[in-house]
Amino acid sequence: MRGRGRPGREGPRGRKGGGAGRGALREGLTTALSVRHAVVHFPDGSSERCDLAPSLFREESEFTRPVAAGDRVRVETERGRSRIVEVLPRRGWLSRLRGGKEQVIVANVDQVLVVGSAAWPRFRPRLSDRLIVAAERARFEPVVVINKIDLVEDRAALEERLAVYRGMGYLALATSTTTGEGVDVLRERLRGRITAAAGPSGVGKSSLLNAIDPTLQVKTAPISDRWGKGVHTTVKSTFHPLAGGGWYVDTPGMRSFAVAGLDPADLAVFFRDLAPFVDACRFNSCTHDHEPECAVKTAVVQGKASLDRYRSYLRILRGDKGAPVDGDDEEDEDLDDEAEDSGAGDGGGEDDRASPSGAPSDPRP
Numbered sequence: 001m002r003g004r005g006r007p008g009r010e011g012p013r014g015r016k017g018g019g020a021g022r023g024a025l026r027e028g029l030t031t032a033l034s035v036r037h038a039v040v041h042f043p044d045g046s047s048e049r050c051d052l053a054p055s056l057f058r059e060e061s062e063f064t065r066p067v068a069a070g071d072r073v074r075v076e077t078e079r080g081r082s083r084i085v086e087v088l089p090r091r092g093w094l095s096r097l098r099g100g101k102e103q104v105i106v107a108n109v110d111q112v113l114v115v116g117s118a119a120w121p122r123f124r125p126r127l128s129d130r131l132i133v134a135a136e137r138a139r140f141e142p143v144v145v146i147n148k149i150d151l152v153e154d155r156a157a158l159e160e161r162l163a164v165y166r167g168m169g170y171l172a173l174a175t176s177t178t179t180g181e182g183v184d185v186l187r188e189r190l191r192g193r194i195t196a197a198a199g200p201s202g203v204g205k206s207s208l209l210n211a212i213d214p215t216l217q218v219k220t221a222p223i224s225d226r227w228g229k230g231v232h233t234t235v236k237s238t239f240h241p242l243a244g245g246g247w248y249v250d251t252p253g254m255r256s257f258a259v260a261g262l263d264p265a266d267l268a269v270f271f272r273d274l275a276p277f278v279d280a281c282r283f284n285s286c287t288h289d290h291e292p293e294c295a296v297k298t299a300v301v302q303g304k305a306s307l308d309r310y311r312s313y314l315r316i317l318r319g320d321k322g323a324p325v326d327g328d329d330e331e332d333e334d335l336d337d338e339a340e341d342s343g344a345g346d347g348g349g350e351d352d353r354a355s356p357s358g359a360p361s362d363p364r365p
């Protein structure tokens with residue numbers, strides 16, 4: 001099996017030696033990040049706001065920031081001030097490409113809820129599939145969620161899509177925080193695990209958390225952007241402890257998502273439905289695009305693999321080359337878009353925030 005394209009198991013490095021002998025050193029979990037600080041949760045149950053040691057910033061790095069939510073870190077406390085002096089190697093990380101660097105949305109989770117909505121905003125299969133690839137690359141198990149299922153009467157197309165994901169071995173759920181559909185199954189799946197929820201703004205990532213644990217009351221907001229893209233209510237990746245054990249990492253909505261660190265030759269490895277056909281391609285270097293005698297294309301033509309998933313594959317493969325993909329009606333908006341980096345200071349994955357002013361409110365049937 002081809003394994004290139006996976007991130008190294010190393011991750012970022014902190015100061016060698018961790019500053020032993022100066023202040024007391026403790027290990028903890030980074031549960032939230034702002035531009036200059038991080039909240040670190042310690043095994044004794046306490047949390048502290050910590051500075052980031054300047055030494056963390058010294059090295060040239062492929063990452064936009066030295067610390068990410070979910071990082072296991074060493075914290076030094078001197079004269080009542082705590083600061084992160086070392087980031088321990090990551091088990092995996094969910095990241096996106098931003099301005100040529102990797103922006104880590106969250107590190108060291110067990111699974112990623114790839115959340116879309118049935119309507120308002122519309123379901124975006126390309127974005128969900130990109131997130132699935134990023135989760136696979138991180139070795140985090142994807143769980144596919146199509147929320148707001150109460151908003152559609154004809155579910156056939158969405159159910160078909162869910163069936164494709166189930167066929168790949170993923171848990172794939174239709175949910176509604178309004179009717180409660182799917183919430184019990186989801187709650188059970190989250191128990192005892194660290195789960196990051198990712199997807200576009202306004203699909204209900206925070207609402208799902210509130211449905212799972214109503215005592216949390218995380219902030220949510222109606223979709224009031226007339227283009228249905230939503231306003232960004234959650235602005236940074238934040239860990240919430242779950243009553244039944246485990247954590248739910250609520251992340252900011254994304255308008256676009258470019259998978260970081262992909263080698264086109266290995267992309268098919270991250271498509272569990274296409275990967276089994278790869279070995280039968282005539283050419284070892286087949287990218288399953290224009291090459292003759294491609295077993296992946298044959299499988300799609302014969303209906304053994306989903307055409308829509310194959311479209312997602314081609315979209316990611318062709319990436320910023322911009323070559324059109326036949327029959328792909330998804331807007332060309334899910335590539336690396338530096339214009340999005342307006343201002344916000346990269347506090348752990350936050351996206352641009354649309355203005356909510358003067359827009360209509362969330363329509364309910």
Ligand SMILES: Nc1nc2c(ncn2[C@@H]2O[C@H](COP(=O)(O)OP(=O)(O)OP(=O)(O)O)[C@@H](O)[C@H]2O)c(=O)[nH]1
Pocket residue numbers: 147148149150151175176177178179200201202203204205206207208219220221222223230231232233234235251252253254362
């Ligand atoms: N009809 C319906 N509305 C929902 C459902 N889930 C959430 N909503 C509404 O959708 C809007 C957006 O929900 P949020 O939970 O804030 O969305 P989010 O994904 O966290 O958005 P960001 O934080 O901006 O990324 C809110 O008005 C919710 O009440 C659902 O299952 N059905």
Ligand SMILES: [Mg+2]
Pocket residue numbers: 205206207219220233234250251253
């Ligand atoms: Mg939110």
Ligand SMILES: [Zn+2]
Pocket residue numbers: 278281282286287288289291293294295296297
């Ligand atoms: Zn091929």
